[in-house]
Amino acid sequence: MDFTAFRDAFPALKRLHRGETLVFMDGPGGTQVPTPVIKAISNYYERSNANLHGAFITSQESDQVIDEARQKMATFLNAEGPANISIGQNMTTLNYALAHAMGRWFQPGDEIVITQLDHEANRSPWLSLRKKGIIVKEVALQKNGYLDYGDLARKMNHRTRLVAMGYSSNILGTVNNVAVAREQAYRVGAWLLLDAVHYAPHYPIDVQAIDCDFLLCSAYKFYGPHLGFLYAKSGCLDQLPTDCLRTAPQAAPGKIETGTLNHAAIAGVSAAVDFLAAQSEADDYRSQLVRTMQQISQHERALLEQLHAGLSEVKGLSLLGPQMVDNRRSPTLALRMTGHSPQKIAEHLAQHNICAWNGHFYALRASEVMGWNASGGVVRLGLSAYSNVEDVNRVIEVFQLLAKA
Numbered sequence: 194m195d196f197t198a199f200r201d202a203f204p205a206l207k208r209l210h211r212g213e214t215l216v217f218m219d220g221p222g223g224t225q226v227p228t229p230v231i232k233a234i235s236n237y238y239e240r241s242n243a244n245l246h247g248a249f250i251t252s253q254e255s256d257q258v259i260d261e262a263r264q265k266m267a268t269f270l271n272a273e274g275p276a277n278i279s280i281g282q283n284m285t286t287l288n289y290a291l292a293h294a295m296g297r298w299f300q301p302g303d304e305i306v307i308t309q310l311d312h313e314a315n316r317s318p319w320l321s322l323r324k325k326g327i328i329v330k331e332v333a334l335q336k337n338g339y340l341d342y343g344d345l346a347r348k349m350n351h352r353t354r355l356v357a358m359g360y361s362s363n364i365l366g367t368v369n370n371v372a373v374a375r376e377q378a379y380r381v382g383a384w385l386l387l388d389a390v391h392y393a394p395h396y397p398i399d400v401q402a403i404d405c406d407f408l409l410c411s412a413y414k415f416y417g418p419h420l421g422f423l424y425a426k427s428g429c430l431d432q433l434p435t436d437c438l439r440t441a442p443q444a445a446p447g448k449i450e451t452g453t454l455n456h457a458a459i460a461g462v463s464a465a466v467d468f469l470a471a472q473s474e475a476d477d478y479r480s481q482l483v484r485t486m487q488q489i490s491q492h493e494r495a496l497l498e499q500l501h502a503g504l505s506e507v508k509g510l511s512l513l514g515p516q517m518v519d520n521r522r523s524p525t526l527a528l529r530m531t532g533h534s535p536q537k538i539a540e541h542l543a544q545h546n547i548c549a550w551n552g553h554f555y556a557l558r559a560s561e562v563m564g565w566n567a568s569g570g571v572v573r574l575g576l577s578a579y580s581n582v583e584d585v586n587r588v589i590e591v592f593q594l595l596a597k598a
Contacts, residue, residue: 301326417465
């Protein structure tokens with residue numbers, strides 16, 4: 194995979210600010226977008242802008258845009274087919290829709306297991322069901338940045354109906370052991386739902402191999418526009434009493450999609466998946482995507498090792514979360530620095546044209562448990578496929594300057 198050519202496809206990477214290019218370390222909050230995605234969105238508005246299911250050409254083209262996106266996302270996730278892929282405004286909206294539906298289906302006294310490590314988008318929807326008498330338990334987060342899987346086992350019983358877990362942490366980079374979660378869930382007959390928003394940009398996903406019941410991800414984290422996607426195992430979504438107009442489809446995937454979808458953005462998602470597939474040569478589309486994602490994970494891992502090693506030498510800087518010996522650690526670093534608040538560090542980085550977030554990043558419970566939230570959370574550096582050695586060196590140099598200040 195030619196990562197130089199990959200970078201060249203992103204107009205934002207050529208932007209100059211105060212005479213210098215920007216270094217994008219903000220990928221966990223949303224990646225930049227390549228030219229083919231921008232063109233696909235523009236092309237839809239130029240040629241095919243219409244609502245669905247009409248007899249005329251632009252409506253038929255819009256139908257095709259939706260169908261193609263479902264198929265390409267199904268291939269991206271290795272779902273059974275396009276009927277397993279629902280589209281929404283974002284992951285949070287889709288997850289709330291699922292929670293509302295499950296809240297009608299579950300009974301008082303039924304139990305849901307969530308974790309202390311998760312983004313609030315995979316906590317708040319389930320916590321809201323306590324108002325219906327549903328018991329919500331949370332798996333403990335350990336100080337090393339890993340979940341306590343013994344605690345998970347202890348919190349499972351015959352009343353457990355759902356385990357909702359992140360695939361990878363958006364604050365610490367921890368990749369959770371979803372195989373253990375699947376085993377524990379199916380042992381008691383519960384569903385497994387995975388938030389793969391932070392995992393999908395970095396690794397191949399195979400929902401059939403994972404054998405999860407639901408998985409959610411967001412296209413704007415893997416070089417596409419702001420949309421969310423829900424995978425539901427065949428038959429699962431059809432069981433749920435979703436919010437749905439009587440004029441809308443009453444079966445998956447449409448029964449959880451309320452109102453008119455963002456057709457232009459959906460065209461951009463297809464272009465984003467095509468863009469990823471085109472980075473590799475293989476016998477079929479799915480194999481191209483898997484190979485690309487494997488190469489991306491290797492590329493990002495090498496940069497992460499360089500970044501981690503360089504920052505480890507910076508005086509007063511603490512790197513948080515799982516250690517580098519874990520090869521399934523996503524390329525995201527959380528850090529704190531003695532004598533400097535996360536806000537001030539982020540401002541210092543911004544003065545040097547490095548884009549990085551500070552705070553809790555909606556992983557609020559994790560930040561609370563770790564004792565960071567009261568003092569501003571952490572600074573987060575996130576590598577993406579378009580990151581390169583020069584970006585990493587600039588970040589290390591700027592932190593060295595801060596340490597000397």
